[in-house]
Amino acid sequence: MESIKIGIIGGTGYTGAELLRLLARHPRAELRVLTSRQEAGKRADALFPALRGHCDAVFEVPDPERLAACDAVFFATPHGTAMQMAPALIERGVKVLDLSADFRLKDAAEFQRWYKLEHSAPAALAEAVYGLPELHREAIRRARLVACPGCYPTAVQLGLAPLLEAGLVDTRGLVADCKSGTSGGGREAKIGSLYCEVTESFKAYGVPGHRHLPEITQGLSGCAGETVGITFVPHLVPMSRGIHATLYARLRKPLADLRGLYAQRYAGEAFVDVLPVGDHPETRSVRGANVCRISPHLGPDGETVVVLSVIDNLVKGASGQAVQCFNLMFGLPETLGLDAPALAP
Known part of the structure; x- marks a missing residue:
């Protein structure tokens, strides 16, 4: 089966590392772009040794053209980043999953009140689908932009x-x-x-x-x-x-x-x-x-x-739920890459 080309923007935090771990065992996901300005040139498994043998990606500076060549891009970035970059990617046909709060609140004034940022992409905000599959599954299937919920x-x-x-x-x-x-x-x-x-x-x-x-x-x-x-x-x-x-x-x-x-x-x-x-x-x-x-x-x-x-x-509260939404957006089985049991002890 054809792979789905993935980009991750901001892969150096805990949610980014969890995305890398989950997508490394996803049978349809092919990581093409992994960005971090600060860690550009460093291998992901050097920053996160747990990924040794599972991920050979190298961090790079964000390049709009390389990101636009992906089928889906995950934003694991601080609040305020996705709203600046996501609209252009969506217009290029890329499906976007944002793990920050940029598109969660439908009221731009409420977003500004709580996050102290003026929303710069009101049209994308209006289009965004809230990514809690158990409540919004069918809308997620049709979405170009998913706002992944907070934990x-x-x-x-x-x-x-x-x-x-x-x-x-x-x-x-x-x-x-x-x-x-x-x-x-x-x-x-x-x-x-x-x-x-x-x-x-x-x-x-x-x-x-x-x-x-x-x-x-x-x-x-x-x-x-x-x-x-x-x-x-x-x-x-x-x-x-x-x-x-x-x-x-x-x-x-x-x-x-x-x-x-x-x-x-x-x-x-x-x-x-x-x-x-x-x-x-x-x-x-x-x-x-x-x-x-x-x-x-x-x-x-x-x-x-x-x-x-x-x-x-970090999983159902962030990166796992993002992958669950990704599966829905691409018509894949919802459990694909996510069916591992919990760790114990």
């Missing part, structure tokens, strides 16, 4: 979507209490991510407002058919990978089979695993895998639903 928004939306779609819970009192490993902050050197700053500690951050809040609100409002109100508090925990979202909602009416609701909603979904009644998912159970494990519980008052949702922030 927290993925865990929260998958966890609450069945309840909101069915109109079963109060939409104004939702709570998302979420924890993430340190790789969620990126590979750039920061004091707050140093081992001695993180280990044996646990803290909340972004309580007055986190960048993922408007994305979560936008997605959940689409599920509910009305604007939702949600309190979202992220926390940093001393592990490298993983997100655990504990989600709270109040039922509008009694629900006899909570797990059955989730099992029916996600029946046939390869990357959402609804656990047996009473189970509590662990982040290590999804480490390295493109899967969200969910366990809904009914609180002792019979009115509060507590949903536990775990993902690997």
Whole structure:
């Protein structure tokens, strides 16, 4: 079968490295272009030794003509880069998957408020499809530009979507209490991510407002058919990978089979695993895998639903989900290159 020519812009961060790892075993993907201005001339497996024997690509300075010769280009870049480059690639017939936030928020004013950048590609923003396959699969199949979701928004939306779609819970009192490993902050050197700053500690951050809040609100409002109100508090925990979202909602009416609701909603979904009644998912159970494990519980008052949702922030929360969308965009089996089990221990 003919290979699909791939470009990756910004392959030096954690999401870029994860893309390289996943695409290295993808039977239809052929990496043609891997860019980094800072690391130009260096082999990818020199920067990421885990790729030795699997990826012989060499970083290069971005060249618009070489990128335009690709069938698909992934942006694993800081916010603000994709909006500058993606429109020209799309016009040249390249399908674009952006792992930054440039095309996630449909309201350009909201994007500017939260990311402190004026959006320079409003037409592309209007065209972009939000890349959460379990909610937008058919639109992703037809898309030229996919905005890959953030990690927290993925865990929260998958966890609450069945309840909101069915109109079963109060939409104004939702709570998302979420924890993430340190790789969620990126590979750039920061004091707050140093081992001695993180280990044996646990803290909340972004309580007055986190960048993922408007994305979560936008997605959940689409599920509910009305604007939702949600309190979202992220926390940093001393592990490298993983997100655990504990989600709270109040039922509008009694629900006899909570797990059955989730099992029916996600029946046939390869990357959402609804656990047996009473189970509590662990982040290590999804480490390295493109899967969200969910366990809904009914609180002792019979009115509060507590949903536990775990993902690997670098896989289902970023690069794995991007490859899942890539498969849909090119008419491939959705699980292609993504069916490996999680790492254990």
